[in-house]
Amino acid sequence: MSITIEDISKQLQISVSTVSKALNGYKDVSPKTRDLVVTTAKELGYQPNMAARNLRRGRTDKIGLLINNSIQYVSEYLGEVISGLALTAEEQGSNILLYTAVTEKSDILAICRNREVDGLIVIWSDVTDGTIDLIHSEGIPFVVYGRRVESDEISYVAPDNYNGALVVTQHLIELGHEKIAFTTRPELGTTNEDRFAGYTDALIDAGIPIRPEYIIETKIESGSGYKAMQELLRLPDRPTALFAIHDLLAVGAMRCAQEQGLNIPVDIAIAGFDGLLPSMTTKSEITTVKQPLQDMAQKSMEMLLSRIDQGSTEAKQITYPTELIIRAST
């Protein structure tokens, strides 16, 4: 059995209340007994039982990280985000509890109600399934990470998808491209909308007409980037550039183009979005728009924690600027 507060109280012939108070910095305990308690606690190697403390305090100092498993390229994304979240949480005395295999709505209800966490960071790409509204209706503090949410009652931290898409498209235009294709991904919801809007606005601003045949809708499945490029290359009037809505699609498209013997970026320029794939070599790097994943992680965690501490309920919505990274592919 571990050492409890009672062990200390017995050894010192002092009540448990006093021991607890001494350990927790209450004022109504003399310096002498406080020292005594603290030193013997250290001696015995006492560590408070968290379950008991949580029960009594009605707080767990834990933040749940809710991730839907249908997220694409979880691995690349996750590592950076998680380490950012965990670090700032732990700085403020909280830990992160992972919920990755949540599929049922009842599980989400359980998480919200069982008081296992003080709040949630939600990374959820599915838009249509009402999960976020469900969480919101439960009243647990939470912040949505990485995605804009329509409702203004909900806090989120998201990259500036519109501007990022605008800038990268302008970059392609500046390179002389006018036939610029774009791959969409409707499941991404607001993210898709914003990046698409950035793309079209850049074209419109430059007086370039938008050609529907250059806009390819992709699905969540591997090889969809490859297929999209195949489709584009079949066109009688091929595009000279592609802006893929995210890097994995760009990579697939690149592979397809290379296999067709095309020279990148001479025959076709390719840009992506997200910027999480590490650049492996100096060659073959892909132009992209980089999200500040770490900063966003830190910010969202700070927002959540301060909201929990202050019990405030007002929603904050923050957008982070993105960074255009120009590499060999354009």
Add this chain to the structure above:
Amino acid sequence: MSITIEDISKQLQISVSTVSKALNGYKDVSPKTRDLVVTTAKELGYQPNMAARNLRRGRTDKIGLLINNSIQYVSEYLGEVISGLALTAEEQGSNILLYTAVTEKSDILAICRNREVDGLIVIWSDVTDGTIDLIHSEGIPFVVYGRRVESDEISYVAPDNYNGALVVTQHLIELGHEKIAFTTRPELGTTNEDRFAGYTDALIDAGIPIRPEYIIETKIESGSGYKAMQELLRLPDRPTALFAIHDLLAVGAMRCAQEQGLNIPVDIAIAGFDGLLPSMTTKSEITTVKQPLQDMAQKSMEMLLSRIDQGSTEAKQITYPTELIIRAST
């Protein structure tokens, strides 16, 4: 306030004991009242308070994931490992609690003693700091992930570093190389030893002498792969191949060689280890030895959970085969 077991007991005019027993599948409650309890619990949206349950049961159904933050390329490694761990944990009704910013030994003691988790998965690259022994002496169930440990009292799941290094070196030899360099990383401890042993044994088996000037010791810092290659290229008798102890070093070395105008793999072949960098394009891929991160994660979690359930204390040590992935760099 949330719904408690007492709310149900009041509404049904039944004792809390019976409610609890009905909910937990005890036999000494009639089917009728059981149904009644279960349905009204669902009606009221009852979810058990975890802190209370944990306190009473002396168990939390949580697994701590202890990661030392000095791990190199955490992000790439982490994502895949964590999702593997979390998935198998959640399948068995446990969740993962993250400890990433642990630096003090006292923090580790706190984790072991505060009963916040039932066990630990330890990902700790530092060998010399005695952390693992400390955890072991605390008696909490734990499994070391990704690394062989000397002591046979400690459970671990590790890749077969020796064989992986042996095979990749043999691969280089088969390609006709005899001047094969190797970059070491002493901080990696047993991992370093095993890969080094694989390298030397492959050379010895082939009757190739081991040349000390081809063995470069690298430190934990970015650019060390680049520097190692610089050093090698300064040699009067340059090596024709390099086996880097991990991929990041290989990437750095590759970049250096390319900048020097060398053709890979004609002028110099390069192989790495780990296989976690995603292959971005068909070109510029790097030969490597892939660790089965996901399988190892699943296995280590299963080992830990069964050990917790059965209270067994015997240590299991499992080594996973690696896979040689031959790509363009050799």
Add this chain to the structure above:
DNA sequence: TTCACGACCGAAAACGATTTCGGTAAAATA
């Protein structure tokens, strides 16, 4: 009819902390 035995239920004791509330003694004030 009596006794034993299940089936079913409730009271109450944990689990280990926090926190309120009151009480005693010493110190300060009148």
Add this chain to the structure above:
DNA sequence: TATTTTACCGAAATCGTTTTCGGTCGTGAA
């Protein structure tokens, strides 16, 4: 000296479960 304040401490309630231990009631067997 009498009274109030202050400093310090302890008893006990509380958080929401789980689990042990009896107790009651009805049914079957003797």
